[in-house]
Each structure stands twice: as structure tokens, then as C-alpha cells.
Amino acid sequence: MLALAATEAGEFRQTVSLQTVDIPTDPPDFLLVQVAWSDLNPVDLQKLHSRTTDFPFVSGFSGSGIVQETSDEVAFPVGASVCFLLDPTKKSGSYAQYCRVDRRAAALVPPQITLKEAASIPLAGCTAYESLRKLGLLTESTTSVQTLLIVGGAGGVGSWATRIARAWHPNLEIICTSDTSRDWCLANGASRCIPHVLQELPGGPHGSVDAILCLTEPTPTLMNAMSEVIRPYGSICLVVAGPSIRSLNLDFVFFKSVTVYTETVFSCFRTQFSHSQPSKMMAQILNWMSTGRICAPLSPCLDEIDADWTKATVPNGILERLHSGHVQGKLVMRIGDSSVAGNVHDTDFVDAR
């Protein structure tokens, strides 16, 4: 099959190209899915840098497509539309024509949801879902969280989190930080958009926000800023684990009795799905979409650049856009031709508010 594969570790421009690789075979009892759309995440590029063996390596950790082979005819018959999350320890990712998919990390896509929309759910949507659940925001009941700060609100997870939190709590004050995407954040459901945490929000011992969803590297400067603005007994959820996670200063956080959640949706694979079921989270999000409660925050970037995966690595291609770090909304990439990938709905870019 064709895949966007890396032949060595490094920067995608030098290492990634369209190559013919084997269709993954192991384990045989997994679903074989013909990929329609892959989603794209900053972590895809990070994986290219950190991997040292076992090439060619195909990046991409989630997507959507059509079931081609199955050992589970009832839940996932051949021909069914599914979205899926992939084990990040495998070398076969979703930047390829076929994936082997663990059914516990897959969900059926109902007919009213496009495969393009569905591809945006498994990694970014579920990360937003799990993070908000940890922060106590996935409940109808009265919550102590009245102000949520999303650091990096314009990206894929931030856009999903904004929409999900807004759908659950119409009166929640959602503050997004973004250098460049103010209009996107506000249109997406944010109450305000600020460039930086420290300059804009009052901090100190009493803090000013009840919960923080941190979607960028928790550098010492950022950690200090978050420690200042979080209220006592508040919560911070860390979603990015670059080098900073190895040396976090929780001094001020401690004296506020703050809770620090760490969140990676990939933990489900380490635990054999005993503590987290991405299939259930995906089904929940798909259900919200089917009933009109939430609309996928697909990136408007896709209007501007070629989303065809065969041109992903060209200058201003989709990987370049991802590399820039200034994406608005959730980027996905068309892998299959239109017979597999389906047509884009008119509703793809509808404002979710």
C-alpha cells in the first residue's frame, strides 16, 4: 500500500515521502480498515524526531475509514464506516491506505456524520473529552468551575474542548490564549481570547480561574503563570509532555492545594483498555454530533491548502501547516479518493455555537 512513511528519524521535509509499504498484518484479529481520512497532530511530527529504529515508520495516530476485514462481524461488519485511535507504539500509523485497528479503540460512524468529521474525533476530541471530565466539566450538575482557562485554545484539542465545554455549560467563562487566532477562538465559543496568561489575568494567592486546560508545553514560565492565576483548590490539566514535564515547580501550586491532572488518551493502550475506553468516548461524541449538540471544529485551513495526502509534504502542504504550530481548529487529511473519503458536507465549517 501507499503511505507517507519516514525512512529515518528527523524533520519531516527530509524524511517523509510517499512510499510503498506492507499492509500491517499483526495482530490478525484486528479490524483492517481502508483509511479515508487521517487526522494530524503536533505529536505526529514529534514522533518522527524521537524514533530511532524500525523504519519505514508511518506517523499518524487516528483517522476514519471503511472496514475491509473483521473478526467481529456484528459490531464492525465489512463495509462499515468507523473512526479509530491507533497504538502509538506501533510503526504503522494512519498516514497510509490501510490500518490494523483494535476494535476497543474504534467506533461506528453513523450515516449523518461524514468520515472527514469523524476523523477529527479519536485523538483530539477524546483528549478534550477526558480532560474536561477530569476537570469536572462533563456533568450537568452544578460545578464549582465557573472560569476555565484553555492555554492554546485555537488548536485541535483546544477547539474541541471549547465546543464541548460550551455545549455543557452555556454560562461558563471560557478564556482561550492564542497569539494569532483571536477570531477563531471567539467564533468557536470562547468568552475572551488573550495573548498571554500572566499579563492578562489577575493572579496571586487568590487566583482568578477555577480550572486550566494546558495544551502547550508547561515551561517554567508558563507553569509559574498558571500557578499564579489558578484559584486555591483549583485544577490544572497538563496535556503536553515535552522536556518540561521532567522538572515542574509545584511550589505555589502546593500552597493552593491545587490538583494537577495529566492526560494522554494513549494511556488506554498501556492498560489494555481497563481504565479508559476510547470507543465509548468516540461513540458519545458521535452521538452529540448526531443530535446537533456539537459540531466538529474542522480547521478552516483546509479551505486554503491542499488536503490531498499525496501533496502533504510539498511547501505549504498540510504537514508544513501542522509544523508551523499555528493551526486553527482540527486538521485532517484526505487519504482515500472520493469514493472512500466521501463528499464534504456543507455543514463542515458551520459555527458550533
Place this chain on the structure above:
Amino acid sequence: MLALAATEAGEFRQTVSLQTVDIPTDPPDFLLVQVAWSDLNPVDLQKLHSRTTDFPFVSGFSGSGIVQETSDEVAFPVGASVCFLLDPTKKSGSYAQYCRVDRRAAALVPPQITLKEAASIPLAGCTAYESLRKLGLLTESTTSVQTLLIVGGAGGVGSWATRIARAWHPNLEIICTSDTSRDWCLANGASRCIPHVLQELPGGPHGSVDAILCLTEPTPTLMNAMSEVIRPYGSICLVVAGPSIRSLNLDFVFFKSVTVYTETVFSCFRTQFSHSQPSKMMAQILNWMSTGRICAPLSPCLDEIDADWTKATVPNGILERLHSGHVQGKLVMRIGDSSVAGNVHDTDFVDAR
């Protein structure tokens, strides 16, 4: 009044002595309490080292006694027995004959509980209570926590936590670490007592304990050990904020989606009691004691050494015992004479299991 006061920063043997100091006057609307018993905690000694101004300084952050003056006749009449927590930013502590007490950090002691028992509650009991609540263990309903590791299980907070957790969950596996107090931990309700985390418990990606209550400094070595043994989606509650809290490695914790709680009962003072009510926690614990559900884990050390505060600083006195770091159970110190401090009940050292 007499107080065990420090005249300068430093080690207690050089700085603390029995001195005459003014009865605290501010703020005037607080309760004035004649102290019967002060509790003793490692943080008392740390305060002596870190304080740089405003001497004489009286350490001690909680205790019990008799109300002498009150602006709140209904809840706290003159003559009432109370236990109380003190604001750690003030220079007047509980190693003294009188304290000014915020009524929001005080609770009435019912007649069947001795003032000695009551003095063990406000700091150590409430810290244990809040920590266990954060870890999800203060609920009758089914909890996902089947194994609780208490690092430093023999000390005051650890002994309280063991008894409270055992009272709520008779079948919970409670593992305590202690170098020297194996028998105390087991008698106190622990399922097992181990000397160190890393050598004794299986770790790795799947971990082996559901929750950890860390009551010693989270050094890099200990943090690494806890990261190994905690199961994915598990919880760690940090209660000690020495230098290590400024540089915590959450790398492995991150990839397990672990939650890190930070707990200091003193946060209530920073927040004007808006998020935490020590008076309610104390009342809850006193109620459990009144109904026989829990018995205060008073230290058997008190049998061996002189608990009279006027001899607290002599060799092998109670401060020396506290300084050793190897206390079993909750240390308290008699301040008043027997007419104030009351008689010791025969039930003080009853096994709580």
C-alpha cells in the same frame, strides 16, 4: 503568658525556651482560648528554620482548650471545650498558654472526647481527611481504589489516614512504608508494612497500587518510585512541600494519565474558608469518634517521655522526639495543668481496628 518561643531562626535546641510573651490581641473578634493541649508536627520545627523576622515566634499550629473570651456566645460560649487550627502566617502558635482562634477553624469538643484526643485532630486529622477525600476514599460507594499506599504511614497524618481509610473501607489493602514502626502500622490498620517503595512493590507501566498518599518529601528518588508503582489513571496526593516540590519529574506519571493532588490544610486561611471548612471537618471527625467509628491515633511515645511542655526542650523531651522523625502516631503536648488539660482516658491507646 508563658510560651515555648523562639528568639531567632534556627534549630530548636538553640532557639526555643520557655518565655513570657504577650497574649495575642489581634483580631479582637476571635475566640481567646486557654490552651490545654498543643499538637506537634514536623512542620513546627521547619517553621523555626525558615522564619527570619518578627520574634519572639511561638510555633505550633493546632490544639485544644477552653474558651475564655468570645464574640460568638451561641456556638462557642465561655468555658466551652474546643479544638482549633491556627493561621500559619501568624507569630502566635499553640505552644503557649493562650491562642486567638478564628471560629471558622474551631469546633466544639463533645464531653465524651478528651481534650488530649481532640488536640490530635485539627492539623493531622484534617490533613488525612482532606487527602483521603481527594483520593476518592471518603465515600461508602464502590471506589476504584482497592490498594492505597501510604508513604510514611507511622506518623501523625499517616496514622490518622490509616484509621480513617480502614473505617470507611474494611477490605481496602493499605500498605504503609515505615523503616522502624512495622508493628505500629499493622496494629493501626495497615494490611502490610514495607520499608521502601521500590524494592517491595511491583511497578512499571501497569503499576500495582491505585492511590498513594505521600507524607514525606517527594525527592526525585521517591517520585520515581511512586511513578513506577502507581497504576495508570491512579492518584498521588503530596502533603509535604520541601525543596523537592520545586522540581518534580512528572514524566512517567504523565504517560499513566495520573492525577497529582497537593494538600495543605492551611489553604483554608488563604481563601478565607471559601473552599475548605476545617470546622466542619473537625466536627465530622469528632462525630466519628463519639460514635466509636474511629479512635484518635495518639502516640504511644507519650508513655515513654515527659509530655509536659515545660520540659519540652530538654534532652529526650518531646521536641527532640519530634525532631528525630521517627514518631509513631500523633504527638500532642500538655500545656495546661490537669484542671485545664483534663485526665487521660483509659481508651487513649486502644487499638482502632
